[in-house]
Amino acid sequence: MRGASPDRVAAALDSGDPLPGTAGFAGRLDIESSTLSRDGSFLVRDVLGRQPLFFSPAEPTAWSFDPTELDDPRRLPAGHVRQLRSEDGEDTESQQVWSLPEPPAFDDEAALDAVRDAVLGRVRAVDADDTAVAFSGGVDSALVAAGIPDAPCYVAGFEGSHDIEAARDAAEAMGRDLHVVEFTHDDLKRAVPEIVRATGRTNAMDVQIALPLYLVAERVAADGYDRLAVGQGADELFGGYAKVANAPDDHRVDAETVRGATREVVATLPDQLERDVLTLRAAGVEPAAPLLHDDVVAAALGLPGHLLTDGDERKISLRRAAAGVLPDDVAAADKKAVQYGSLAARELDRLARRAGFKRRMDDHVGQYVRSLVENR
Structure with a gap:
């Protein structure tokens, strides 16, 4: 777990508190949760997504903070949990458990x-x-x-x-x-x-x-x-x-x-x-x-x-x-x-035009970016 202790994240999950006094968190949480009506290992990500977290649908237990470590990485949406399934378990879907509060305006x-x-x-x-x-x-x-x-x-x-x-x-x-x-x-x-x-x-x-x-x-x-x-x-x-x-x-x-x-x-x-x-x-x-x-x-x-x-x-x-x-x-x-x-x-646009990607072209800077990746 990055950004907060597992105990604090578990407490926020049980209470439904979207802002439990952290700077954001994400990771794997092994819990017994009355909120989710099931126990097990879950991926969790805070309500503002301050810590990125990824999983791979093709690999039942695979997850990472770094998408380059996974085949076909998918982001866990902010404020969601997703149960990790076993090798022979059924697939699961992400579930939203936190959303930003909407307080009335203070004086x-x-x-x-x-x-x-x-x-x-x-x-x-x-x-x-x-x-x-x-x-x-x-x-x-x-x-x-x-x-x-x-x-x-x-x-x-x-x-x-x-x-x-x-x-x-x-x-x-x-x-x-x-x-x-x-x-x-x-x-x-x-x-x-x-x-x-x-x-x-x-x-x-x-x-x-x-x-x-x-x-x-x-x-x-x-x-x-x-x-x-x-x-x-x-x-x-x-x-x-x-x-x-x-x-x-x-x-x-x-x-x-x-x-x-x-x-x-x-x-x-x-x-x-x-x-x-x-x-x-x-x-x-x-x-x-x-x-x-x-x-x-x-x-x-x-x-x-x-x-x-x-x-x-x-x-x-x-x-x-x-x-x-x-x-x-x-x-x-x-x-x-x-x-x-x-x-x-400005200067990335200038480089794109010098490389032949003119502004009249659709997404000329994006095309230039992709050319730099391909030609590396």
Whole structure:
């Protein structure tokens, strides 16, 4: 079992508690369960899928945290269990046992207090030993860095990229040393096949997002660190997306309210986190994501819409939590999505076009990605 003790997971299963005070978990659990009406060995995965887990239908007892270790790997969906069958047993299906709670909105003071207590408590609880911080200069990664004051900070991107400049400004304001990992085109061409192998994904967006994560983690591992602390989850939980701020007028969300749109983007986390965790592990580090701890998730789910975003300012409650902890300019800083802020998306597109995959072609970057894998 990764991420939590078997006893805690078993208790969460019996109680139905989707947020039992962990940072996510997955693995094999041998239990006697009244909830499932049967005993045996089960695969379990937490409600947000913070720990990826896979099984193979063709191999009755086969499972792994790494899909490359299985023939025909299938992901166990977040919040599900699946009984492992014996060699001569009947096949089983995955069963959903946890779903995210839908609490009513807290009043403003209680909501802000809950977010501040949860966020600051969890970033300060990160184990600082052998840990580095992925640092882009935005409020998310700056809060993580503030919780681990002695950890080195790393930023990755092409020369002149937004992320590098923003990280330099924020690091100076916070009095932190910053390690800059500058990409080259050769780095992208080398890393793409490794990312595809680790994640099983060749679509352009996933690869563009994974590239800066992989390359910064690769440097962190080479420098001797075992863990990389990241700010993942903040945009989804705290109203960081334009499509949430523009709800219900943005065609990218179905919800009629900011709170509803936030739940929509939170529901995308299992798919995103699988990609990110597998990418970071392939590069040689284990991720630490304190802003995705159950305590933070529970606090975020209770936020009223106007403390998520007011249409102009985003991640309002998170910025309020940063008051007095971060310099004002850093707490207020906006950030770009990592694939754009690092220029990974722009430069992968440029490489694709240079290789003859023109923009008029369908999925030209994805075709280029697949060519790099095939020609390796």
